[in-house]
Amino acid sequence: MRRERRKRRRIPRSRLWGGFALVSLVLGGLGATVARAQQKKDSCLECHAALEGPLADPVTLMKEDIHRARGFSCADCHGGDPTSDDPLAAMDPRKGFVARPPHRAIPALCGRCHSDAEFMKRYHPALRVDQEREYFTSVHGKRLRAGDTRVATCTSCHGAHGIRSVQHPLSPVYPLNVAETCARCHADAEYMAAYRLPHDQYNRYRRSAHARALYDRQDLSAPTCNDCHGNHGAVPPGIASVAHVCGQCHVRQSALFRASPHKAAFDAMQLAECVYCHGNHDVLPPTDEMIGTGEKSVCVSCHPPGDAGYQAAERMRALIDDLSRELERAQAILDRAERAGMEVSRAKFELSEARDALTHARVLIHAFSVKEVENVIRPGLEVARRGYQAGERALAELNYRRKGLAVSLLFLLFLAALLYLKLREIEGPK
Ligand code: HEC
Ligand code: HEC
Ligand code: HEC
Ligand code: HEC
Ligand code: HEC
Ligand code: HEC
Ligand code: HEC
Ligand code: HEC
Ligand code: HEC
Structure with a gap:
């Protein structure tokens, strides 16, 4: 209402100044928003800002809160009457005030807005509105419903005060922070003691190729807990x-x-x-040791010696080993030739084809068919052998050049000797 009145008062004035109409409109709108924010009484915030410790902390935390940024405040979650300066009236349970929303009531509290598509559309049309519903399909949600208050609810993962956009790097559910957020409970042996669940997921995860990609290389496409377990439907x-x-x-x-x-x-x-x-x-x-019939092979736990799978494992490993060996041999001889100053860059470049074949074969393992692996290893072997031959040729040529050099050196020495003798003859006693 107030905003409407301000605008109406501004427009005629701006009409007088013709060209300034647009500028005035924008300024007028801004002014109205500021005025509204100033006018909207928020006794909760005012009084709690003057308190100390846990009673004032929410006020500080709320400065970074996305809800605060969208114009919400304490009473939108806690209820009560934010227009009254009298603490008893402001925090009157008869006005819906709840001091500490109980654990079990939190999904409904957050869901009041977040499950309401009509309401959320006004702020962020693309934001999902299924968190509460999904949550109750998870072990967390089912356990909460059954009365277990140790499981995670909305505030365990997002916090209650100072909730940020999930894309903010400081959000507890930002990809680089999720594992630590889950670990607060799941890596706490004491906390999880009541359950028949291991509590080693976090430590194991931190050792994984996935964690290395995520933390060491900041590769956000590598999975963390919620990528495998879902954001809200954390079902096993x-x-x-x-x-x-x-x-x-x-x-x-x-x-x-x-x-x-x-x-x-x-x-x-x-x-x-x-x-x-x-x-x-x-x-x-993974390493090549995982395949074959060795100690670290994953195949032998199911395939006893002699069966088709066992033979296949042996054969596939042999193929991979062949190509690895040929590649290494070719690489070594080409390196030697290069160090000696021979031009082998083309042969080296062509070797990358064999390297791709090896990578490809390690993927094709998953067809569990010798033929498939053979189909890429064979051409790879050809390339590697050609590379080796190119290296051999380069070294042979080097050898040849060295011999040629020696011959010409000898010849030069011989010439020099002749010249010396001739000089002696000319300069000798007449
Ligand atoms: C004039 C000061 C004042 C106003 C206004 C006020 N509070 Fe409080 N609030 C306090 C004090 C003091 C306490 C601690 C004593 C108590 O628990 O009653 C408190 C306690 C609380 C608690 C925590 C209770 C607990 O058990 O830890 C919450 C939550 C809270 N207030 C929210 C609000 C909200 C929401 C509003 C506005 C609707 C509000 N307050 C308005 C002074 C105020
Ligand atoms: C998004 C909802 C939400 C908003 C907004 C909110 N609170 Fe809370 N608050 C909660 C919940 C939920 C709890 C219960 C504790 C929990 O689950 O972490 C809580 C707990 C509290 C407590 C108890 C002490 C504590 O930290 O656990 C105080 C005090 C409090 N709030 C004050 C405030 C004040 C003051 C504001 C405004 C500056 C505010 N809250 C805004 C949801 C909210
Ligand atoms: C077990 C931890 C966990 C619980 C419990 C949880 N969330 Fe989330 N929440 C997440 C994660 C993880 C994301 C996704 C972050 C991302 O997209 O990178 C997320 C995202 C969100 C988003 C952003 C939109 C979206 O869906 O991606 C909202 C809003 C949200 N949660 C609200 C809630 C509400 C409301 C509840 C309670 C009903 C809740 N969350 C319970 C972990 C949790
Ligand atoms: C009064 C309505 C309301 C309540 C109650 C509420 N929210 Fe929100 N929440 C919003 C709105 C509106 C947004 C802003 C959406 C936007 O603009 O991105 C939001 C944003 C969020 C986001 C960030 C989503 C994003 O864009 O990444 C999270 C996370 C979130 N809320 C969690 C919660 C949790 C947890 C609770 C309960 C403790 C809660 N909300 C209670 C209305 C509410
Ligand atoms: C507040 C503590 C808490 C937090 C935070 C938490 N959890 Fe849980 N979680 C539990 C408890 C307690 C159980 C219940 C175990 C049971 O009943 O078997 C559980 C159960 C689970 C289960 C089901 C396990 C099973 O097989 O029964 C999965 C999966 C899970 N959590 C994943 C996650 C993920 C992923 C996160 C982080 C995004 C997370 N949790 C955050 C406490 C938590
Ligand atoms: C969200 C996407 C995603 C999911 C889900 C995922 N991964 Fe990965 N995975 C990656 C990324 C990204 C890498 C890192 C690739 C790299 O090293 O460049 C990776 C690496 C790996 C590696 C190591 C590859 C190497 O060459 O070092 C293995 C093995 C692997 N994942 C297996 C799995 C298994 C098994 C699962 C299911 C339990 C799984 N991944 C689920 C994305 C995913
Ligand atoms: C690459 C995918 C992936 C990632 C990342 C992942 N999990 Fe799991 N998690 C699984 C799979 C698959 C299972 C099911 C185990 C089974 O059935 O063999 C599981 C099982 C669980 C269980 C049930 C108990 C157990 O250990 O079997 C919990 C709890 C759990 N995960 C929590 C977490 C937490 C916490 C994180 C992050 C630190 C996490 N998970 C990361 C895939 C993943
Ligand atoms: C969890 C047990 C298990 C593991 C581990 C396993 N296999 Fe198998 N494999 C089977 C079963 C069961 C069959 C189907 C029955 C059969 O033909 O022996 C099979 C079939 C095969 C076949 C087809 C055999 C045929 O008759 O044509 C090949 C090839 C094979 N496995 C290779 C491998 C290789 C290579 C590995 C290791 C990387 C491996 N397997 C690991 C259980 C396993
Ligand atoms: C029977 C055992 C077995 C199963 C089942 C299996 N793998 Fe593998 N995987 C291997 C072996 C063995 C290697 C190593 C190949 C090498 O390095 O020589 C490997 C390598 C990998 C690699 C790294 C090399 C590459 O392919 O780029 C990834 C990623 C991978 N596996 C993902 C998966 C995924 C995803 C699944 C499920 C669809 C899966 N694996 C199922 C045995 C298995």
């Missing part, structure tokens, strides 16, 4: 969804696996596909 992923989760990012391996003889076999054994071989939290960078 069942067998089917586990496969789904890895496959969301590792599309190639997942497609190969699904077309492989292992798909039906793993389903029948009710095994989590990728997780059986790679683990879930401590996914480490």
Whole structure:
């Protein structure tokens, strides 16, 4: 209302100044907003700002809060009457005041706005409004409903005061902070003692290839807890969804696996596909040792010596080893030639084709078919051998040049000697 009146008063004045109409409108609007903010009585904020300790902390924290930035304040969550300076009247339970919203009531408190699509649309049309509903599908939500107040609710993950946009680097649910937020409970042995759950997820995760990509290389496409468990529907992923989760990012391996003889076999054994071989939290960078028939092979736990899978594992490993060895050999001889000053950059460049073949073969492992691996290893071997031959040729040429140099040196020496003798003859006693 106030805003309307201000605008109406401004427009005729600006009409007088013709060209300044637009500027005045903008200034008028700004003025109205400031006036409204100043006019809106917020006794909660005023009085609590003057208090100390935990009673004043929310006021400080709220300075960074997205709700505060959108014009909300204490009473929007706690209720009460923010127009009264009398603490008893302001914090009157009859006016809906709740001092400490109980744990069980928090999803509904936040959901009052966040589950209301009509309401949220006014502020941020693209923001999801299913957090509360999703939350109650998670183990957290189901347990809360059953009366367990130790599980996470909205404020355990987002905080209550000082809630920021989830894209803010200081938000507790920003990708680089999520694991620590979950770890506050899940890595706390004492806190989790009442449950039949391990409490090592965080420590294992921090060792993983995923954590290294996320923390060391700041690769935000690497998964942290919520990428695998969901933001709000933190259900323990069942067998089917586990496969789904890895496959969301590792599309190639997942497609190969699904077309492989292992798909039906793993389903029948009710095994989590990728997780059986790679683990879930401590996914480490794989090595060639994982395949074959050696001690560290993942294949031999299911394939006894002699069966088709065992033989395949042996063969696939041999192919990979062959190419690795040939590549190393070629690389070494080309390096030697280069150090000796021979021009081998083209041969070195072509070697990258063999390196790609090796990388490709390590992906194709997931077809669990010798033929598929053979199909890329063979051409790779060809390239590596050609590279080695190029190195050999370069060294042979170097040798040849060295010999040529020696011959010409000898010849020059011989000439010099002749010249010397001749000089002696000329200068000798007449
Ligand atoms: C004139 C001062 C004053 C005003 C106005 C005021 N408070 Fe308080 N508030 C206090 C004091 C003092 C306490 C601590 C004593 C108590 O618990 O009653 C307190 C306590 C609280 C607590 C914590 C209670 C607990 O158990 O820890 C909350 C939450 C709170 N106020 C919210 C509000 C809200 C919301 C408003 C506005 C609707 C508001 N206050 C208005 C002075 C005020
Ligand atoms: C987004 C909702 C929300 C807003 C806005 C909010 N609070 Fe709270 N507040 C809570 C919840 C929820 C709790 C219960 C503690 C918890 O779950 O972390 C709480 C707890 C408190 C407590 C108890 C002590 C504590 O920190 O646990 C005080 C005091 C308090 N709030 C004061 C305020 C004041 C003052 C404001 C305004 C500056 C405010 N709150 C704004 C949700 C809110
Ligand atoms: C177990 C931790 C956890 C709990 C509990 C939780 N959230 Fe979230 N919340 C997250 C994470 C993680 C994100 C996503 C951050 C991102 O997108 O990178 C998120 C995102 C959000 C967003 C941004 C929009 C969106 O959906 O991505 C809102 C709003 C939100 N949560 C509100 C809530 C509300 C309301 C509740 C309670 C019903 C709740 N959250 C409970 C962890 C949690
Ligand atoms: C009075 C309504 C209201 C209440 C109650 C409320 N919120 Fe919000 N919340 C909003 C609005 C509006 C936004 C701003 C959306 C925007 O503009 O991005 C927001 C933003 C957020 C965001 C940031 C989303 C983003 O854009 O990244 C999170 C997280 C969030 N709220 C969590 C909570 C939690 C947790 C609670 C309960 C403790 C809660 N909210 C209570 C209205 C509310
Ligand atoms: C406030 C403490 C707390 C926080 C924070 C928390 N959790 Fe939990 N979580 C629990 C408790 C307690 C359980 C219940 C265990 C049970 O009942 O089996 C649980 C259960 C789970 C489960 C189900 C485990 C199972 O198989 O039963 C998953 C998955 C989970 N949490 C993931 C997460 C993730 C991911 C985060 C962070 C985004 C997180 N939690 C944050 C306390 C917490
Ligand atoms: C790369 C995906 C991925 C990431 C990242 C991840 N998890 Fe898991 N998590 C899983 C899978 C898959 C399972 C199911 C285990 C199974 O069924 O074999 C699981 C199981 C769990 C369980 C149930 C108990 C258990 O250990 O089996 C909890 C609790 C849990 N995760 C919490 C977390 C927390 C906390 C984080 C972050 C520190 C996290 N997870 C990160 C995939 C992941
Ligand atoms: C959100 C996307 C995402 C999900 C989900 C995901 N990963 Fe990853 N994964 C990545 C990224 C990104 C890397 C880092 C790649 C790199 O090192 O450049 C990675 C790395 C890996 C590596 C190491 C690769 C290497 O060459 O060192 C393995 C193995 C792996 N993931 C397996 C899994 C498994 C198993 C799961 C399911 C339990 C899974 N991933 C879930 C994105 C994901
Ligand atoms: C039967 C065991 C097994 C299963 C099941 C399995 N892998 Fe692998 N995976 C391996 C082996 C062995 C290697 C190592 C190849 C090498 O380095 O020689 C590997 C390597 C990888 C790599 C790194 C090399 C590359 O491919 O770029 C990723 C990523 C990967 N696996 C993801 C997955 C995903 C995702 C799934 C599920 C769809 C999965 N794996 C299922 C055995 C398995
Ligand atoms: C969890 C147990 C398990 C693991 C681990 C496993 N396999 Fe298998 N594999 C099976 C089962 C079960 C079958 C289907 C039954 C059969 O033909 O033996 C199978 C089938 C195969 C086949 C098809 C055999 C045929 O008859 O044509 C190949 C090839 C194979 N596995 C290779 C591998 C390799 C290579 C590894 C290691 C990287 C591996 N497997 C790891 C259980 C496993």
